[in-house]
Structure formats: C-alpha cells, structure tokens
Amino acid sequence: MIRPVLLALTLLALSNASLRAQTLPFDMTPERPALTSPTEGQGENGTTEQPATPVVEPVETESFLRYILPDGNLGLTGEFEDRTWSVYLTPRQAAAGTKLNLGYQNSIFVAPEVSRLSVEINNTEIADQAIRSPESVTELSLDLPKDLLKPGSNLIRIRSSQRHRTDCSVQSTYELWSNIDAEKTYLSFTDDTVKTLQSLDDIRAIGVNESGLTRFNFVVPALEQPGATIPLMRLAQGLAVLANMPNQSFSFDTSSMSASRPGEMTVLVGTATELQAYLPSLPAGASSAPVAGFVEDPKTGSPVLVLSGPTWQAIRTAIESIVAPTDVVAPIRRDVITTQRWRSPDAPFLFSDTRLRFSQLGLNTGEFSGRRFRTDFTIGVPSDFYAAAYGEAVILLDAAYSSNVLPGSHIDIYVNGSIASTVPITSSGGGILRHLPINVTMRHFRPGVNTIAIEAILATEDDTVCAPGATGSDTPRFALFDTSEFHIPDFARIGQLPNLAAMAGTGAPYGRSLEAVPLFLDRIDADTLSAAATFLGRLAAGAGHPIAIETVASPAMIGNRSAVFIGSLSQMPQMIFTQMNIAEASRNTWGPDPGGQAQGVDTQAALNEWRDKLQGGFLNGQITMFEGWLKRNFDITLTSLRFAATSETSFTPSSEASLLVAQGPSPDGTGTWTIVAAPTGKDLHENMLTLSARANWEQLAGRVTTYQSGTKTVQTVPVNAFEFMQTQPASFSNYRLIAANWMSTNILSYAVLLAGLAVILGLATATLLGNLGRRQ
C-alpha cells in the first residue's frame, strides 16, 4: 500500500512544473511509520506490523535519513549473493550515525533455518540473521558501533545465503529471493543537524532518495540569459563528476525553491542582486566577490548550494572553485572506472593485454554448499574497443569441486547477462582445477563497465534423492579461489562512428576532445537546459571529467567539429536528418498519436507476418530449418554472410518513442554529431531524466536509441555501416586485430580474400617453379 503512494509522489517530484506544488504533499508522511517501527520492533525482527495508511504529520518533525540502496529496491536472488558499494558521509553524519535500518521481505520458499542475511559496514559485521520474513517487510534496526562510520566513503556489504525449503533442483534456486526494501533501508542519526552541509566536499554526500535517484535542483533566475548556459553546463558536469551517483539528474527552474529531500540538492546560481529575493541570508561577500558554499534556507531549513557574486564573471569564478578540481589537465588514462557508489570495487579499466587476479577484482576465496553458485566482477573497456566479433578473453580458473559433484555439472560464464562460455565438469570423484583456461568470447563486451559473472551449476546424487533437510546441508561442494585470473589479450582498438554505446560508456568521443564541444540547443529554457545538463552530466561522469563546451547559435558555425544537438526534433537543422539518416518527414510527424493507435501498418512487421503465414512450402521449410540449425550451432545467419556493411536505411521514430538519441558523422566524416531529441521540450526533459538512470543508460547503443515512456523500454537500432576513427598511434599489431574483427564481421570478405590470395599465390608459385630448377 505504501509503495504505490510513494511512487505517485516520486513521479510528481520528477515533474518540474509542479515543483512548488510539491511542498505540501512532500512532507513524506508515509515515512513516519517506517521511521518509528524499528525502534518499537527492535530485537523482535520486526514482528510489529505497522499500519500502512499514511498518517499526516507536520513537516517539522521529519528527521533526516540517508537512504543507502543505490538502485532502489535490491533483490538478492539465488542461493548466494554478495553486494558491496559505498556511501559517502559528511563528518557530521559519520559522527552522528548510530543506526542502520534495513527492511526486507523474502520468498516463501526460502528456508529460514538455513538461510542467512548478513550486513557489513566497513568490513565490520553488524548483522547476520536468519532470513525469515516471507509474509511482509520486516525491518531490522541495527546498532552501529561507535566510530564505525567514517567521514567519506563507507563500504556497505550485504550478503545472502538462501536455501530452498523443500526442493533440491537447480531450477528451484530461481525461486529464492529476498527483496531489500529501499524505502526502509537507511541510516538514521541521533542529531537532526546532520543534514546541514558545510564544505564543498559535502556535495559528494548528496546520496539517493528511496528510489535510488539523485537530483540537483538548479534555481537560476537568469536562466534564459545566453551567457549563463556555458557556466551552468560546466557546473552541472562538475557536480556530476563529484557526486558520481548511478542515477543522477539535473533540473532547472527560474523561480521556486523547495525543501531538499533525501537525494536532492538545491543549487542556487545568480548574482547577488538576482538572488536577493530567494535567499535573504545571502552570504555577506556575495555582492563584492565570488561566493560558493552552503547556506541554510531559513524557509525550509534545507542546505542550499549557493554560487554567487557581483557579476556572472564572478559566478564563473565561483563555479570554477567547485569544478576545477575535477578537471584533468591532459587526457590521461584512467586506471579504473569509478563505480563504487553502486558497486565496489571500482572497475579496472583495461586497455591492452592485462592479467588480473580475482582478489584484485574484489572476489574472495569461498566455499559453497548449494547447487547454483554465482558471483561476478566488473571490468572496464575503452570506447574504441573493437574486438566483439573475434576477441576472446580467458579466465584461468582456480576452483575445486567435491567428490559428490556429478559429471554433467558445469561452470558458465556470463558477460553482461549473456552466456559467453560453458565448461562442463566431466569427471567424477571431485577435482581441483588449477588455472583451467576458459575462453570467454568478447562478443557481449561494450565500452565502459562490463559485468562478468561466473556461475557453477552443481548436480549431486543427494539432490536427485532430495532427502528432507538435504537443501540445508553445509558440506561444501564447490570452492572458488581468489588466485584465479582474468586475462584479456591485446584487442583491436579503433573508434567507430556512430557508436552510442561508447558515448554512454565513457563519454567518447567528446571526453577526448581537446577543444570546446559545440552544443546546439534549439532554445534556452528550463526543459532544454535540464535535459542538456543531465545528458552532459552523464557524459562527464562517464569520461571522468567535465567536457568543455561552447554554445552555438547556428548550426552553420559548427562546421565539421564533433557536436551535440539537443532540442525538439522539429527544430533540428536539416543537416542533422541527412547525417543521422533519419527520415525528414519525422520532423513533423513524430509525436504521440492523437488516436493512441498506430495509424500506418508497420511494413516490417507485416512482412514478417506474411512470411510466417507462408512458411508451409517444402523448400522454404527446409531452408528455414537449415537456417535455424546454422543459427543454433554456429551462430551464422544468412544475413551475417556478407561482404561488407550495407548502407543504413532511413530511420523514422515510432509514435511510441518519446526520446531519441542518435549519432552520425559530421558532413566530412571527421566529427561525431550526437542528437538528443524529443517531440516537445517537456518530453525532452522528462524522458532524459529517465533515460539517464543507470539501468537505461547502459542500454544506449547502436546508431539510434529511443526511449518509450509508455512501456519504459529502450530500443536500439544497430549500427550497420560505420566509419573508423583513429584513436591509437598506427601500429601493425593493432591493424592486424582490426582486420581480424572486420573480417569476422564481414564473413564472406575473408573467404573471398583468402580465395583471391590463394589464386595469386598459386600463380606466383607456378611462375616460380617454372623458373627455378629444371624445366622441360
């Protein structure tokens, strides 16, 4: 009951237009019970059920919380799960944090006697409990030892070990889950003043709301003033890099200023005079010198980040005081991609031949007594990664399995959720695998952070019999040792254009640009700026530093430089449509259908339907069967048999699509143009907000990605024809690998080239032999 209400509120909160109206409903009444329940139900494991009906209470009594789940509700599934991430606390919060509240509910199938949930903070275990809350959400109120929390990053680790009540099959492990309720999982403080932020470092402590979202609410009276755009975008990027939260967004407003909720921060930007009306207690120096710092809003009691000064020039200086430390002087190589706010440790950034021990990747030696063991780690690959078609990484696995593990068990490797390799266990009687090489195809790798999971499916005789209590047996069956290694060989590196995945992963190619990137906004208003800031914030966080931009009034000034276009599609310059291969008709036609139904018939769908209907023919059937066989066994489709890429077909956004991100070359092919467009400015703002959430943003790929707000889905149009962009100094070994990948994509080219070269070699040999030795 609580959740739907909250959701509605959250959705309301996301709408910029209703900011002012939010103050009243935003007193978060539903949270009151959540806050009080742990104190009452403590020690009883949340036996007291709280009434679900919201109780309206005055806003002043709301105490300060830090929600800790980075992505909203956290599902712990299967027999074993281990999640680690970090939460940034200000010194005051660290000193005053005394309790961790944790709410969870689990599947009815989880056997409480043998299933444990444990919580660690900064490597100190603060809870290790039986999982026994199938009926409703149970809240645990966990006391934190004194001095456990530190100012800065605090490592939080939640581990679950779950066993089925009755079933011993591997299939049954998918029925095991515990859901950590984000809304009931937070740090609470003895002292209510902890919400006061003091130093600029405290920006990192912005945190998340109960859905895992983070938002910077900019209030800028002079928003539409053209000169303000560049510093504001720079500030947004700086804040994005500092906070580096998984689901962060920016919204702009000219007037209203509301109380900050958890996971939100109000940022007030303007000259002293402009801000006078908003904040009576403006810092004293603001009218004479640049000012950057936190001020408490007397109306709401929330801290407000104020950037002010006598002129916009001074404001720029104030902004620099925040942003400058995040700048990188020269494009240096990062060793890691920072992910620790949602996943720790950070993903090591791999550019070339590298071997990493599992211990370096955050995996520990561990024994496992269940039937499906799964663990994972992350690595980062650069934006010019070009080895998906041919590449193979290797996991050198150190593991052991006990004698009761039956042959037929297997160890599977998943890359970003797709299966990449399977190693069958073929011998009985147990075994120790010492650096067993497992080839992992790089097909599912993408620029940016990649998750590689290792799953062991362990069948035993005991499980077949499944005597009562067998699921709870704690005899280890499998052990994974942290001496295992992940080895990535040198891989082909060359930029591809278009490649939205590279942009999403590491901000490429804009992150590498040494000059300011032209930014074309069709108009300067709150919606467009919100979308632009959110988008650029994403790029900056991906690149690890702010990207210098300049605004251009007219697309003609861009020339052939790499640029970003943000606005409604109808206002986009004509060149965009040609360069991105988007049907120009969509300029006028795109938008939600008034009738709510698709008007025209989708040609492709209709064709497929007809094809399905006509599947009866014998020959046709045979061909289809053969195609299926090829696809199943060798992953070859008739379309993959090609010499080279075919040219792109024109793209028309569907009426369901509410946001479009597309990439294409500049007219002479040297620059990368990216367009973020929606039917209207409002769509642009709202959908950019949603798309920027990590789960959606990671799906950005291909040449066009659209977001459908109706179905909350992300769709991509794969790249067909693309251009190479040199990113590395020319070297034979790199070109060789690039050729390998290109030919692995354009399969027939290889065959034809091989045939051609063989003919030439044959001719050469014939000539050679005709001229050497005896002839007659």
Add this chain to the structure above:
Amino acid sequence: MRKAGIILFWAIASLCVIALVTLPINLQTQLIASIVVVTFMAVIKILKAEGTWRLTALAFGTAIIMRYVYWRTTSTLPPLNQLENFIPGFLLYLAEMYSVMMLALSLFVVSMPLPSRPSRAASPGKYPSVDVFVPTYNEDAHLLANTLAAAKAMDYPADKLTVWLLDDGGTLQKRTSANLLEDQMAKARHQELQVLSEDLGVRYLTRDRNEHAKAGNLNNGMKHSQGELIAVFDADHAPARDFLLETVGYFEDDPRLFLVQTPHFFLNPDPVERNLRTFEKMPSENEMFYGIIQRGLDKWNASFFCGSAAVLRRQALDQTGGFSGVSITEDCETAIDLHASGWNSVYVDRPLIAGLQPATFASFIGQRSRWAQGMMQILRFKFPILKRGLSIPQRLCYMSSTLFWLFPFPRTIFLFAPLCYLFFDLEIFTASGGEFLGYTLAYMLVNLMMQNYLYGSFRWPWISELYEYVQTIHLLPAVISAILNPRKPSFKVTAKDESVLVSRLSEIGRPFFIIFGILLLALFVTAYRVYTEPYKADVTLVVGGWNLLNLILAGCGLGVVSERGEKSATRRVKVTRRCEFGLDDRWYPATIDDVSVYGARVNVYAKSIGSLAIDTRGLIRFKTHGSDTEEILPVAVRNTQVEGDIVTIGCLYLPEVARDHSLVADLIFANSQQWTEFQLSRRGNPGLFRGTLWFFGLAFYQTSRGLAYFFSNRGARNKARSSAGATR
C-alpha cells in the same frame, strides 16, 4: 634479375597469405572460409584442371593447413599445469606438426614434377665402355642366370660391354669359414657360379673378405674394371634390351652427370598387394616413388641412386672414393656425397628393368627396416639440411627423403592418442565441436584432397596410411635402435625368392591382432560412454570416430598379415608373341600368351593333339627380340586345356645350356614396353569418395579374412596339440 623479381613476388604473396591466415578471426568466419576453400578445391579437382590450377588448388589447401597449424598451436594445447594432459597432448601436437612438415616438404618436391623425359638414345658410334655389375650374396644360380643372360643380351656393342657377377657369397672368408656348413655351401656356390659365368660369357669376381657389404663388393668390382660407366643391377633385376641405349646418352650431354636412375618395376606383388589382391588393379606402392617423387626430385637435380637399375660414371665415383659404405643404404648415401661435390643426376621415367620383391610379410618388413635404419644413419651422419655443397632445394629434397622414415612415431601416436581419452579420460586436444568442424575436419578433408591431387593416380586414398600402419609396428623399434645406436645396424640381404604356398598367418603378425583387439575394445568403450555420459557425447563421438578409423586400418592390417597361399611361385607377364610349338618332331603354329621366370603358357593351333600327358617334352621355337634367327627352347608340359581348335598348354622351361637362359630372359625381359603398358593399365584415380568407399569395403573384407585365418590357425594348432596329446 627476373628470377629475383619472381622470388620477391612469390615471397610477398606468401607473406600476405600468412598474414591473412594468422588473423585471429572467429569460428563462423573460419567455417565459411573452410567451406569456400573445400568447394573450390573440389571444383578444380572435378574439372581435372591441371597446370596453374593444380598449383592454385595446392595453394588453397596450404592456406587451410596453415590456418589449422596456427589455430592448433595457439588454442588447442592443454594447459602446462596439467602434465597428464599436456605431455600426450604435446606429443600428438608434435606428430601432427611432423605430418604438416612432411606435407610441406613433399609439396616442395612434387608440386611441379618434371615431365617424363623424351627418349634420349645414345648416339651411334659414340658408345662409352660400360661395366655391368650384378652383386650377389645368396641368390640362387637360376635367378642369377636369368639376370646375367638379360644383361648380356642388352643391345650394345659387345666390345664395350662387360658384365660382372660380383659374388659375395663365395668369398675367401666364406670358403674358409670355421662353420663347416657355410664353408661347404660357399665352396659349392663358388664353383657353380664360375661355371655359369663361363657359360654366359660373364666375368665372375669375388673377394677375400666381406667388408662393407654391398658397397664393398661394388668397390671391389670397380677395382678390377675400367669401363667409363658402371651399370648396377640387383641379382633379381633383369634389364630390358634397350636399357643401356636409353640411358648412356645422357652422359654425353652433361659431363658432370654421375647418375641415370630408372624405376624398379616388379613382376610379383609385394605381400600387401598379394594378400589384398590389388596387384592387378591398383598402382603398386613404389609407383608413387618412381612415378612422381623421383620426377619431382629430378626437377631439383636431386634424384638419387636406388641401388639398382642405374648407370653411374666411374670418374665421379673415383672422386669420392667409390660407393660409400657408412650406412646400410649405400645407394642414397653415395648419391648425397656426389650431389654435394657438384655432380648431377638424371631420372628416366620408364621401367627398363624388371625384378622381384619380397614375397612374405616378414621379409618385406626386413627390407623396410633396412631402408628406415639406413635413412636414419644418413640423417645422423650426413644431416642433409646442413650438408655443404648441396643446393638448397637438394637439401630439402634429401630431408624429405630421410625424414619420411620417421613416420612410425606419428603413426604410433595417432594410433594410441584416442585411447588416452577413451580409456583414461585425458583431454589432450582442447577444442569444441564447432571448432573441430571448422578447423580439424576442414584440415583433414583438405589434406586428403591434396594427397589425392598430388598422387591421385599413383596412390589411392588410405593406402599410404595402410602401408605406414603395417610397417610401423615393426619399424618403430628398428628406427629407435638406429637412432640410439646409429653404427649398429648391419646390411641384411632381403630374401626375394621365397614363396607362400600354403595360406597361413605371418610369423610376425601377432601384434596386429593384439592392437586390433585393443581398438575394438575402445569401440565398445565409445558406445558405452556415449550412452552413460551424454553430456560429453559430442567429444566422445569425435574421438570414437577417430578410433574407428584406426580400427578400420588395423582391420585391413589383419588381412595384410594373413598370407595367402599361391599356386604359382612367380608372376606371369602377358606377352602375346608368335611362335611355333614343337611336339614329336612336328611344328604347330602357336602364340605365347604369358610367361614367367619358370614357364610359359602357349596357345597352340592343333586339332589333333588333344590332351597331353604331364611332363611330355616339347619345344618352343621363336625369334628373339630384334633379330631374325629362330631359336628353340626346351619345355615340359604341365597342363593342357582344349577349347575347339586351340589347345592351351602350360609348360615349364627346361633350360639345359646357358643359351636357354638367354632365351628365357628374352621372353620375359626383352620388351620393356610391355611393363609400361602394364603399369598404365592399373593407373587410375578412383577419386577421394569412391576410393574411400572402396577402401572401407576392402578393409571390412580383410578384417573378416584376417580373423578367419586367426581362428582357423589357432584351431589347427589346438587340434595338433590335442592330437599330439592323444597319441602320447
């Protein structure tokens, strides 16, 4: 300059191919490329395209093989920390790499063999003097008589031709042996051969001590003669009349020529051919060597001396101190030394002698052991690739010839490698099913196609494998011992005059049955494991398929060691020659249908004679080759067969005087053209598919025959034992 340009272009083309095949492309691409290449090769083969297309097809195959090697080297070896897998896995890898290397060497040798030389008859009036050496050790006088008679009958000015019988069986050492039996035999032999030589007009020569075996014997002959050229014939190799005329001419052309080698043509089947009954329809094993490899070697001026049927230049031999005798294959060793001192050789691709080969499996193996051990000695003592004086192609050619004899090692490994997995569950080859299809299967197909392309009409599919397999079991220890003790092997004369009259198992056939049993067991294990371990059935099936192939070979091997009994001791040669048959002072018109070294079959036109009694004396009157005088050969009738007006009479020669031997020799050996025709009659390429089917059929039949021999043999022995027990 032009040559350098061509070499550069070829090198660049090769580098491009190497660069392309070493790209780490994905499996799908490899699969498609393999299919395209195999299709291409098949089309070229089906169209029977020759010349440049032949080399193109070979280039295709080479590309696929190089890809296989690259893949095999980079991604299939078991990890080093699993020694139990790594060691056998690495051995298998070495065996495969050896095979690939041998294929590369033979590609080099035979990718463009020299076409058969046009006849180069000696210029009349410029005949150099020739000494013909017929070395002998223990061959009987009858055999020698034919050879000597044929040698003597060669068309050549009599004053320029001296035939020498070099007897090592009647040396002073033997005649004064402490062994009484040996001593008596040697004395008798000495006496008999002296008389025979006297009759045939041949010089008899023996020496004091049997030093350096055949090489020593030949060198002794050289010491006592002065001819410019030396022709060497083994005791059982009888030359055709035109032998010298067809060979000595080349010496006139090239003053640095030391050797003209001609092929060895055999009148009788080797034990494999005899037991498998393929002699009449399938090219002999040695035809691949003489029909194509020697021609290939000849292109690179590396055709080598094969011990007989060759003419050598005395001047060249003098320079290197005569025939070399360090190894037990003095022939090849002599050639390598002379090639290294800048002399040239020529190969004439036309059978000009006919000889015998070992009839029993045991002596066949004995002969091959000598060759293998001798080649190991050459490899050890001369190491051709680093031998000074040889050109680079010659080095490669000699490496190819000597390294070939290492085949027992890879053959053994290929035989037992599948068992590592089937019996011991070792994983010595890491690859998935798809990879196996895309790389290994393509490689195997291409390999077979290339072999067929290179040797198609000289060697049918799987026959090389069969010959290698049947030799491996006994050659492996011989080769190992020659490697370990290169000075130990001694020259053993191969017995060629044996015959198998009664069907029996070869005395050295037992291991074949043991191996067959093990492989058969492995077949059952395969079936069992496919059934009980379905999760790795794919691997088991692939390995089991490999084992099945071995089993088929081993089954065929059972047939090889099951010696068929034969009524006639020697092979008959079809001649069709007019003659007259004399019986009781009457002469009937007749034709000689076929002849052997012991007798002939004659079709007589005679209404009246009817069936004749056995051992009736008769006469055959015919014109000798190239002359108009008629001569008479006495015979004895063995059988008759009446069919209308034609009576077919099988008769046995009864040579009484030396001249009769010459007549027999004239009948059999005079016309070399007939041998060529016989060879051509069985040359034909059945193609990969048909050839494979045929082989599998043959193997199946031979397996059953081998098993039948095995059990009847055991039954016979048991019966003998039990009856012996009963009588006791």
